[in-house]
Amino acid sequence: MLNIDYYAAHNRWSHFSAGFKVALSITYLLLSLFAHNFTIPLLVLVTTTFLLVAGARIPWRFYLRLLFLPVFFLGSGCAAVLFDLAGNGSGRALAQFSLGPVTLVVTPNGWETATTLFFRSLGAVASLYLLILTTPVSDLIALLRRLRVPSLLSELMVLTYRYLFTLLETAGQIYRAQDARLGYSSPQKGMRSLSLLTARLFVHTLDRGNKLYTAMEARGYEGEIRFLDHREERLPRLQEAFYIGILALLPVLLTVGRLYLWP
Amino acid sequence: MAIIELVGVHYTYEDGTTALRGVDLKVERKEKLALIGPNGSGKTTLLLHFNGILKPTHGRVLLEGREIKYSRRELKELRRTVGVVFQDPDTQLFAATVYQDVSFGPLNLDLPEDEVRKRVEEALRLTGALPFQDRSPQYLSYGQKKRVAIAGILAMEPQVVVCDEPTAWLDRDGCQQVMELLDRAAAAGVTVVISTHDVDLAYAWADRVVVMKDGTVIAQGDPVEIFMQDDLLRQAGLHRPWVLDMWLTLRKKGLVDRSATVPRTGEELKACLES
Ligand SMILES: Nc1ncnc2c1ncn2[C@@H]1O[C@H](COP(=O)(O)OP(=O)(O)OP(=O)(O)O)[C@@H](O)[C@H]1O
Numbered sequence: 073m074l075n076i077d078y079y080a081a082h083n084r085w086s087h088f089s090a091g092f093k094v095a096l097s098i099t100y101l102l103l104s105l106f107a108h109n110f111t112i113p114l115l116v117l118v119t120t121t122f123l124l125v126a127g128a129r130i131p132w133r134f135y136l137r138l139l140f141l142p143v144f145f146l147g148s149g150c151a152a153v154l155f156d157l158a159g160n161g162s163g164r165a166l167a168q169f170s171l172g173p174v175t176l177v178v179t180p181n182g183w184e185t186a187t188t189l190f191f192r193s194l195g196a197v198a199s200l201y202l203l204i205l206t207t208p209v210s211d212l213i214a215l216l217r218r219l220r221v222p223s224l225l226s227e228l229m230v231l232t233y234r235y236l237f238t239l240l241e242t243a244g245q246i247y248r249a250q251d252a253r254l255g256y257s258s259p260q261k262g263m264r265s266l267s268l269l270t271a272r273l274f275v276h277t278l279d280r281g282n283k284l285y286t287a288m289e290a291r292g293y294e295g296e297i298r299f300l301d302h303r304e305e306r307l308p309r310l311q312e313a314f315y316i317g318i319l320a321l322l323p324v325l326l327t328v329g330r331l332y333l334w335p
Numbered sequence: 336m337a338i339i340e341l342v343g344v345h346y347t348y349e350d351g352t353t354a355l356r357g358v359d360l361k362v363e364r365k366e367k368l369a370l371i372g373p374n375g376s377g378k379t380t381l382l383l384h385f386n387g388i389l390k391p392t393h394g395r396v397l398l399e400g401r402e403i404k405y406s407r408r409e410l411k412e413l414r415r416t417v418g419v420v421f422q423d424p425d426t427q428l429f430a431a432t433v434y435q436d437v438s439f440g441p442l443n444l445d446l447p448e449d450e451v452r453k454r455v456e457e458a459l460r461l462t463g464a465l466p467f468q469d470r471s472p473q474y475l476s477y478g479q480k481k482r483v484a485i486a487g488i489l490a491m492e493p494q495v496v497v498c499d500e501p502t503a504w505l506d507r508d509g510c511q512q513v514m515e516l517l518d519r520a521a522a523a524g525v526t527v528v529i530s531t532h533d534v535d536l537a538y539a540w541a542d543r544v545v546v547m548k549d550g551t552v553i554a555q556g557d558p559v560e561i562f563m564q565d566d567l568l569r570q571a572g573l574h575r576p577w578v579l580d581m582w583l584t585l586r587k588k589g590l591v592d593r594s595a596t597v598p599r600t601g602e603e604l605k606a607c608l609e610s
């Protein structure tokens with residue numbers, strides 16, 4: 073979680089315009105979701121991975137670990153789709169497994185549905201990673217504000233973002249303080265420490281929230297949070313558009329190709 | 336006329352702890368004032384009265400001779416005049432980038448955008464925070480956060496800057512940078528008030544020192560005069576700044592000129608010995 077936020081703010085693409093990255097990510101997302109088989113999502117997966125690792129220079133180990141999270145859930149979910157009980161009269165079987173009295177078969181139909189489902193979901197996840205791993209939260213919030221999203225929402229995001237860190241930091245501090253005094257040296261003690269941690273976390277966070285509010289008041293806060301965003305020197309728009317555009321076009325071209333050229 | 340004046344200020348926290356028991360204090364325009372005293376003597380509580388974050392349980396706070404009645408308009412005026420930098424920058428910084436955070440205060444003053452940008456950039460430059468203006472405060476070092484917190488206040492261009500423990504948890508360079516920063520503000524005509532336990536710092540830096548103990552002011556005045564008084568120091572649980580201590584020892588032994596001005600810094604002490 074914290075790592076995602078760290079890389080979002082410290083990668084080669086951090087300073088690219090957020091609007092562009094959102095558009096790119098949504099394009100990929102839609103391409104994946106509306107695909108009829110696994111080729112396009114697979115391409116999306118490869119392209120986004122390439123963009124993230126080679127373009128934005130997100131460490132590949134870290135990225136793979138992130139990608140592995142959904143793979144685990146997806147894998148178990150897709151297994152259910154992949155296998156069929158034998159004797160359902162579903163025709164030819166690609167593979168067969170016997171587990172005691174039951175025999176599981178993989179039918180061509182099941183194979184296709186499962187792979188499509190798997191890559192479609194993974195492609196969609198990767199498209200979103202493309203956005204969240206390259207775009208600092210501040211840029212996203214600024215974009216929302218430019219898009220005239222009600223300020224209530226963007227203010228809420230600012231504060232939630234801040235409190236999230238406060239919460240995690242406080243939990244970390246309490247945990248380390250407990251651990252240093254052997255609070256987790258046995259399962260029973262661990263349970264007790266954890267319950268204390270939860271209770272303290274609440275009080276601490278409330279307290280830090282109050283302090284933050286006081287500090288905001290001291291700077292003239294009167295119920296409306298306003299910020300100015302730094303006008304950064306960005307890459308020339310055209311260059312940026314070209315760079316990302318070409319890569320973004322790839323799956324589009326392929327879709328068109330699949331639909332019209334070699335159907 | 337004093338820019339801020341506190342008259343008989345008492346303050347009791349909600350849990351019943353009485354932190355201030357009748358404080359009378361004047362802050363003069365353009366002075367460098369240091370509040371010293373042991374832990375729990377009420378320094379932070381007192382500073383929070385300077386811009387109306389806390390309201391005295393008894394007593395009055397006067398801004399340029401006018402009593403504050405804590406109306407919305409008056410509070411706004413007070414906070415425009417007096418900026419408070421909190422001890423822990425983590426409680427103060429909350430925006431997603433440094434630049435945004437510094438812009439928060441000036442925007443609350445309803446200034447036009449161009450003016451805000453000018454002030455933000457000036458404050459970032461002055462505090463040396465320009466190189467990390469686009470970073471998230473979460474990923475800065477403590478000293479960097481401290482500078483951003485100060486920039487956030489300087490950008491509001493208050494007449495008085497109040498800094499609670501400006502050097503706490505900073506290394507030597509960090510301390511020096513922050514104090515130079517405050518000196519620069521003072522040179523530009525800003526009144527600077529700090530709280531500290533560091534007697535050496537207070538002695539070297541301040542025009543005037545206020546000594547607190549158990550929620551009252553037990554002495555105030557010229558740093559040399561204050562730190563000469565053994566009884567007072569013992570009573571307040573403070574020790575004598577090393578420069579002064581050394582100088583007094585040397586004087587007893589007749590090694591320095593009795594009539595010369597008393598040195599305030601190590602450099603001045605050396606100069607005394609060399610002449
Ligand atoms: N939020 C609070 N609620 C209740 N009591 C408080 C609160 N903050 C401070 N106090 C109490 O008020 C007294 C004065 O505290 P204050 O923080 O003003 O002292 P200080 O001189 O700033 O100390 P330090 O040097 O440790 O920062 C202390 O006895 C403290 O326990």
Ligand SMILES: [Mg+2]
Pocket residue numbers: 378379380422499
């Ligand atoms: Mg304090």
